[in-house]
Amino acid sequence: MSRPLLDIRDLTLGFKGWTGLTEVLHGISLNIQPGERVALVGESGSGKSVTARIVLGMLQSLRSARIGGTVEFDGRNLAQMSRAERQQLRGTRISMIFQDPTSSLNPVYRIGTQFHEVLKREVPGFSYQEAMNRAAEILREVSIVDAERVLNSYPFQLSGGMNQRVMIAMALANEPDLLLADEPGTALDVTVQAQTLDLMRRLVEQHNTAVLFISHNLGVVREFADRVYVIYKGRIVEHGPTTALFDDPRHPYTRALMTAVPRLTGGGVPDIDDDASAFSAPLVDHLAGEGRP
Amino acid sequence: MNDALISIRKVSKTFDAGGHAVKALDNVSLDVERGSCLAIVGESGSGKSTLANIVLGIYPPSSGEVMFDGEPLPARRTKLNRRQIQLVQQNPLSSLNPKRSIGASLRLALDVHGIGERAERKDMVRALLEEVDLPPEFASRAPAALSGGQRQRVAIARALACQSELVVLDEPTSALDVLVQARVLKLLSELRPKRKLTYIFITHDLAVVRNIADRVAVFEKGRIVETGPTRRLFEKPEHPYTRGLIGAVPVITREELALRASLSTEENT
Amino acid sequence: MKRTISILVANPLSLLGVVLVATVVLSALFADFIAPFPEHRGAVVDFANFNKAPEWPYLMGTDLVGRDIFSRILYAYRISLILGVVVLAIAVPVGVTVGLVAGYFGGWTEYVLMRITDIFLSIPPLVLAMSIMGVLEPTLANGMLAVTVMWWPWYTRLVYNITRSEREEGYVLAAEVIGASPLHVIFREILPNCVPAVVTKMTLDLGFVILIASSLSFLGLGVQPPTPDLGSMVADGAKYLPDSWWLTVFPGLAILVAVFGFNLIGDALRDILGADQ
Numbered sequence: 001m002s003r004p005l006l007d008i009r010d011l012t013l014g015f016k017g018w019t020g021l022t023e024v025l026h027g028i029s030l031n032i033q034p035g036e037r038v039a040l041v042g043e044s045g046s047g048k049s050v051t052a053r054i055v056l057g058m059l060q061s062l063r064s065a066r067i068g069g070t071v072e073f074d075g076r077n078l079a080q081m082s083r084a085e086r087q088q089l090r091g092t093r094i095s096m097i098f099q100d101p102t103s104s105l106n107p108v109y110r111i112g113t114q115f116h117e118v119l120k121r122e123v124p125g126f127s128y129q130e131a132m133n134r135a136a137e138i139l140r141e142v143s144i145v146d147a148e149r150v151l152n153s154y155p156f157q158l159s160g161g162m163n164q165r166v167m168i169a170m171a172l173a174n175e176p177d178l179l180l181a182d183e184p185g186t187a188l189d190v191t192v193q194a195q196t197l198d199l200m201r202r203l204v205e206q207h208n209t210a211v212l213f214i215s216h217n218l219g220v221v222r223e224f225a226d227r228v229y230v231i232y233k234g235r236i237v238e239h240g241p242t243t244a245l246f247d248d249p250r251h252p253y254t255r256a257l258m259t260a261v262p263r264l265t266g267g268g269v270p271d272i273d274d275d276a277s278a279f280s281a282p283l284v285d286h287l288a289g290e291g292r293p
Numbered sequence: 294m295n296d297a298l299i300s301i302r303k304v305s306k307t308f309d310a311g312g313h314a315v316k317a318l319d320n321v322s323l324d325v326e327r328g329s330c331l332a333i334v335g336e337s338g339s340g341k342s343t344l345a346n347i348v349l350g351i352y353p354p355s356s357g358e359v360m361f362d363g364e365p366l367p368a369r370r371t372k373l374n375r376r377q378i379q380l381v382q383q384n385p386l387s388s389l390n391p392k393r394s395i396g397a398s399l400r401l402a403l404d405v406h407g408i409g410e411r412a413e414r415k416d417m418v419r420a421l422l423e424e425v426d427l428p429p430e431f432a433s434r435a436p437a438a439l440s441g442g443q444r445q446r447v448a449i450a451r452a453l454a455c456q457s458e459l460v461v462l463d464e465p466t467s468a469l470d471v472l473v474q475a476r477v478l479k480l481l482s483e484l485r486p487k488r489k490l491t492y493i494f495i496t497h498d499l500a501v502v503r504n505i506a507d508r509v510a511v512f513e514k515g516r517i518v519e520t521g522p523t524r525r526l527f528e529k530p531e532h533p534y535t536r537g538l539i540g541a542v543p544v545i546t547r548e549e550l551a552l553r554a555s556l557s558t559e560e561n562t
Numbered sequence: 563m564k565r566t567i568s569i570l571v572a573n574p575l576s577l578l579g580v581v582l583v584a585t586v587v588l589s590a591l592f593a594d595f596i597a598p599f600p601e602h603r604g605a606v607v608d609f610a611n612f613n614k615a616p617e618w619p620y621l622m623g624t625d626l627v628g629r630d631i632f633s634r635i636l637y638a639y640r641i642s643l644i645l646g647v648v649v650l651a652i653a654v655p656v657g658v659t660v661g662l663v664a665g666y667f668g669g670w671t672e673y674v675l676m677r678i679t680d681i682f683l684s685i686p687p688l689v690l691a692m693s694i695m696g697v698l699e700p701t702l703a704n705g706m707l708a709v710t711v712m713w714w715p716w717y718t719r720l721v722y723n724i725t726r727s728e729r730e731e732g733y734v735l736a737a738e739v740i741g742a743s744p745l746h747v748i749f750r751e752i753l754p755n756c757v758p759a760v761v762t763k764m765t766l767d768l769g770f771v772i773l774i775a776s777s778l779s780f781l782g783l784g785v786q787p788p789t790p791d792l793g794s795m796v797a798d799g800a801k802y803l804p805d806s807w808w809l810t811v812f813p814g815l816a817i818l819v820a821v822f823g824f825n826l827i828g829d830a831l832r833d834i835l836g837a838d839q
Contacts, residue, residue, distance in 0.1 A: 043470035043471065043472065044470055189336035189337055189497065190336070190497060190499070190538060190541040190542060191336065191537060191538065191541045193541070193543075194540075194541035197543075216470065216471065218471070218543075218545050219500075219542065219544050219545050220543040222543065222544070223543050246545055246546075247547075256472060257472065258545060259475075260471045260472045260475035261471055261500070261545055262474075262475075262478070262498075262500040262501045262503065262504045262505075263500060263503065263504065263546060263548075263549060264500050264503055264527065264539065264542055264544050264549045264552055264553070265503070265527075265546070265548045265552050266504060266523075266524065267504065268482075268504055269475060269479045269482050269504050269505060270475055270479075272472055272479070274476075349739055351735075370741075372741050375739065375740060375741030376741060378739075379739065379740075380735070380736065380739045382735065382736065384732055387731045387732035387733060388733055388735075388736050389733055389736075390733040390737075390751055390754070390755070392754035392755050393750075393754065398733075401737060401740055401746075402740045405741050405742050405743075405746075448736070451736065
C-alpha cells in the first residue's frame with residue numbers, strides 16, 4: 001500500500017474556555033489515499049467540521065485550541081510546519097468547498113478577479129489575461145459554456161447552482177491533491193445538489209484528486225464516497241468501504257442513523273430508541289485484519 | 294372530496310418586484326381533507342411558501358379565495374381564524390423569543406384566546422410540555438438552554454396550545470439532525486389522530502413526504518404540476534418534473550436505488 | 563445580573579469605571595456629610611478667604627467669593643445626576659416607544675415618525691438646546707427640557723433599527739399567527755430584545771448628558787448662580803487662567819471623571835449584554 005496522502009492519527013482537540021477545557025475530539029484516526037474519496041459522516045456537533053479545519057491548518061494558531069495527535073499531509077506533519085507553510089498549502093495543494101456557495105464567494109468582486117486571486121496563489125506572476133484564459137478553460141470543465149459572461153459577473157448575478165459550480169472550479173483550479181468538501185450543496189435544491197455531486201465526482205476522478213467529504217446526509221455519502229468514517233461525539237464509531245458499511249452497518253449508532261433516514265420506498269416514520277448509551281460501543285472497522293489501516 | 298377542511302380556490306399571487314410583476318402563485322386549487330396530511334413539495338421559488346403565507350393570512354391572495362370549513366376566510370383574520378390555523382416554522386432558533394421563558398411563549402396562546410381559567414393555565418402549560426415529551430420543568434427555562442429538537446417540540450406545543458384544527462408545518466424538520474428529525478416526525482404523526490389535526494406539510498425533502506403525507510402536491514414555478522395520493526405519486530409519477538425530483542433524492546438502500554432506477558427507465562421508454 | 567456584575571469587576575478598565583461612577587454617585591448622595599462647607603452651595607460670601615490656592619481646609623481652593631470649590635463640586639454632582647436621570651427618564655420611554663411603533667408598523671406610520679425624528683436629529687444638539695434656552699427662562703427645569711428634546715431621537719433611531727430586524731424573526735411571526743395584539747408584540751416580544759442596547763446607551767449617555775448640561779451652563783444658559791454647576795464653574799474660572807488654575811482645573815476634572823466613568827461602564831455593558839444575545 002502506498003503512503004496515504006492524508007494521515008490523521010489519534011487526533012484530539014479541546015477548547016480552553018471560561019469553564020475549563022471542552023473536549024471536542026477524543027482521538028480520531030483517519031487516512032486518505034491519493035485519489036480516494038473518503039466521507040466523514042456525523043450529526044451537528046460531532047466534530048466533523050473541526051476535523052476539516054485542523055487539516056486546513058486553521059485551528060493550529062488559535063490560542064484557545066489544544067490539539068494532540070498527528071496530522072500528516074503527504075508525509076509532512078502539519079504541527080511542525082510554520083504558519084506560513086500551512087497557509088501556503090491552502091488553496092494550492094489542499095482546497096476547500098463550503099456549504100453555501102453564495103456566501104463563500106466575495107460579493108464585491110467579479111468572478112474573474114476572484115479566479116485570478118486563486119491562480120496567483122500557485123503562480124504569483126499569473127497575469128490577468130492568462131488567468132482569464134485558464135479560468136474559462138476550467139469553467140468549461142464544470143459545464144459552464146458562457147464562461148466569459150460568468151467571469152464578468154458578480155456572485156449575486158448568478159444562481160446558487162452556478163455559484164456552486166464556480167466554487168468547484170475554483171477549488172480545482174490549482175490541481176490540488178486534496179479537496180475538503182464541507183456539506184457541499186446542502187443549501188441548494190435537490191436537483192441542483194444532485195448535479196453538483198455528479199460534477200464533483202467526475203472532476204475528481206479526472207484529476208485524481210483525493211476528497212475528504214464531510215456530510216450529515218447518508219444518502220449523499222453513499223452516492224459519493226469510496227470509504228466512510230462515521231463520527232459520533234468526537235469518536236470514530238464505524239469505518240469501512242461504502243457498500244460494506246451501508247449493506248451491513250454494525251455499530252449501534254450507525255444502525256440508528258440508518259434507521260432514522262426516511263425511505264423513498266415508504267415504511268412510515270421509524271421508532272428511534274431514546275437510549276444513546278449503546279452509541280459509545282467500541283469502533284467497528286470493516287477493514288480490520290485485511291491488511292489496511 | 295366533500296369533507297375538505299380547507300380548500301384553496303383558484304388562488305394567484307403576484308408580487309411587485311421593483312416595477313415588474315412576479316407571479317408567485319398561478320391559479321392554484323387544492324383541497325385538504327379533514328384529518329389528513331397534505332404535503333406541498335417543490336424547490337425554492339416554487340411558490341410553496343407563498344401558499345403557506347396565504348393560508349395563514351399573512352397576506353391576502355391577489356385573486357381567488359381560501360375556504361375554511363366551508364366558509365371563505367376573510368383577508369383580515371378574526372381571532373377565531375387565528376386560533377384555527379397554526380404554524381410550525383423551520384428554524385427553531387428564531388421561532389422562540391430568546392428573552393422569554395418557554396412557559397411564557399406557550400402561555401401566550403392560552404392568554405390570547407382565553408383558553409382555560411387563569412389559575413389553570415400554569416398547569417396547562419406543563420401538560421402541553423408533557424404532551425410533546427418534554428419535562429414540565431422546561432417551562433421556566435430560556436430557549437437558549439434547549440437543543441434544536443427540544444425547541445421544535447416547544448414550537449409544536451405552541452401550535453397545540455391554540456387547540457387549532459389546521460397546522461401548517463413549514464419545513465419543520467429540515468434544520469434538525471436525522472435522529473432528532475425521526476423523533477419529531479414520529480411525534481407529529483402521533484399527534485395528528487390524537488388531536489384530530491389536519492396538516493399542510495411544506496418541504497423539499499421527498500423522502501420525508503413519502504413517510505408522513507397522505508397526499509402530495511408538487512409545485513413548480515407557482516403551479517401545481519402533479520397531485521395525488523402519496524404512494525401512487527412515488528411509484529408512478531406522471532409528470533417529468535416529479536420524476537426528476539424523486540430521481541434526485543440521495544438514498545441509502547438497494548430498494549430505493551431500484552425504485553429510482555425504475556423511474557429513469559420509464560422516462561426513457 | 564450577577565454574572566454581569568462579576569464580569570464588570572473582573573476587567574480592570576470596567577472596574578475603574580465602576581469605581582469612578584461609584585465615587586460620583588456616593589459624593590452626590592452624601593454631599594451633606596462629606597462637604598467641609600455645606601453652606602457654600604448657596605450664596606455665601608467670605609472675602610477673607612477668596613481666591614485661595616488649595617490648602618487646608620480648602621482641598622481644591624476657593625472661588626472668587628471665598629466658597630470652597632470641593633464642597634461646590636460635590637453639590638454640582640448632585641444636580642448633574644438629577645438632571646441626567648430626569649432627562650433619560652423622559653427621553654428614553656418617548657424615544658423607545660416611537661422607535662418601536664415606527665419599526666413595527668412600517669408604511670406611513672414609519673415614514674411620518676422617522677421624518678420627524680430626522681428633523682430633530684438634523685439640528686446640532688447644542689444649537690437646538692441653546693435656542694430653546696434662549697426663548698425660555700434659563701432655569702434648571704428648562705435646561706432639562708432642552709436636553710430632553712434633543713435626546714429622545716437618538717433612542718428612536720437605535721430602537722427603530724433593532725425593531726426592523728427583530729420584526730423579521732420567527733418569534734414575531736409566531737405571536738402574530740397566534741393572534742397576539744400589536745401592543746403585545748411590540749412591548750412584550752420585541753422590547754425585551756431592545757433592552758440590552760438601550761441600557762448600554764443609557765449608561766453612556768448619563769456621561770454625555772452631564773457634559774451637555776455643563777456646556778449649556780458654560781455658555782450661561784444652564785443652571786443659574788448661586789446653584790453650583792460644573793459647567794459654569796469652569797466658565798467663570800476660565801477668565802483667571804492660568805494664575806487661578808484651581809478655579810477651572812478641579813471642576814473640569816470632575817466632569818472628566820463622571821463622563822469617563824459612565825463611558826467605561828457603558829462600553830463594558832455593550833460587550834457583556836451584546837454577548838448575551
